[in-house]
Amino acid sequence: MISQVRKVITVALLGAAALTACGTREAPRSAPPPPSAPVSRPPTLAPGPAGLTPVFSHGPRTRGKVVALTFDADMTADQGPRAAAGERFDHPELIAALRTLKVPATVFMTGRWAEEYPVQARAIGRDPLFEIANHSYSHHAFAADCHGLPTLPADRMRADVERAYAAFRTVGVPDAMPYFRFPGGCYDRQALRAVSATGLTAVQWDVVGGDAFATDADAVARQVLDGVRPGSVVVLHCTRSAAPTTERALRRIVPELRAEGYRFVKVSELIGAAGERG
Template structure:
């Protein structure tokens, strides 16, 4: 289940940059502590893996986790927000393509399913990237499996507890962030494990609850092999926009835009706004792509 995780983690710790497509390697990361990231440094990965093909997945993960805990033990973040270095917010293209991304946040008031929105995408054959939280999967198991089986939809990682990604517990929109490097690791990895277990495919991208990060958390994500998917178009503002606001936001997307909206609030107006905006964009010559099919940049 965790094979791709260890492949990606070992690549990152060997100094390779995060790519949009997974690269396979069969090595494990050494447990030797490495220098902590300086507070003003950009996210980097510069350790050298040591081959250990006989290590069990559990032991290999423990080794990776301990390595990262040692690496960032004395690192202090200086940045906080949706667009810290390493958060990728646009497609790298000059073509008229747009990525529609929809979050499913889960939780007491966030585990609904906007069937109208999804059925429209299926009917019109519009590809999209779905960022799924562990709580939403648990509440909607059959729906999740149906979505994951549909090639129109790319399944990506929206976290285990839907928390802002921080090493100090910093909140966003009233939601408490992860409080340590260890919590950062498990917010990403535990949900990735569950998605991989259910679909056979490990997610490539991560988006935190609230889409807020500090730069240390972003560096940890890269070391684990995840790309951080931000956005350039706020499509529904956490499903609070009305139909016209959703339409106005999405219809103004440009070449390379990543649109962020939600698929877990059927009682809101996201579906109506999306359904109104997509034909306008198509008439303007745009078509839609999944994140994994493109290169991204900041």
């Protein structure tokens, strides 16, 4: 009797081993995760001569009718009292118009502006329609005699740029673009050398909107429409107190350029195309 029991146990064990070997008793193994896709970095230009910060003014003229609208969100480090007194350095109606018209755009923002309007800065930075780039922290000039702006000493220029990125991160914009617009568009060789270690591409423009302190929206629109060429970068402003007509001008600029066959893009697309030329 005992030997018969042993035979039954032995057969059972052999059967279990066979089932395990066939994979029916073993828990299914999950497939290994696919390899992570490489993180794409925004396009930038190679350093200029002697390693100076490269300067970008417009995209290729032969890659189709594309244009980048850019908006400077200006606020200097010492304009806090004016904001506290009610002056508006933001322009939510302009951002709403861009969304309504479905126009991608690049906003060059100062760190001080982001601190004053953190909810708006975060909303712009998280909207895939837009990209935020650096316009310094203080909006002080990086070269002398720049539209009356206070001049920043050369040894503080890099820190001012980095402080703006820190302000963006603090308000919830961790992935601002590696592009920098000099306040007032003013720079010299010393300024290009001072910010070269940041690895940024300086972004200028080839079409001046002329909206700063303008009171005639049609004149602003006409200046843009007359100046745009394929690959153009247009500079406008996102500041109600200093550029009150921009939103109205935009509502004329966009449909007329689209009627001419233009497509609106962000600066990053133009820089990417410029980098592919060689």
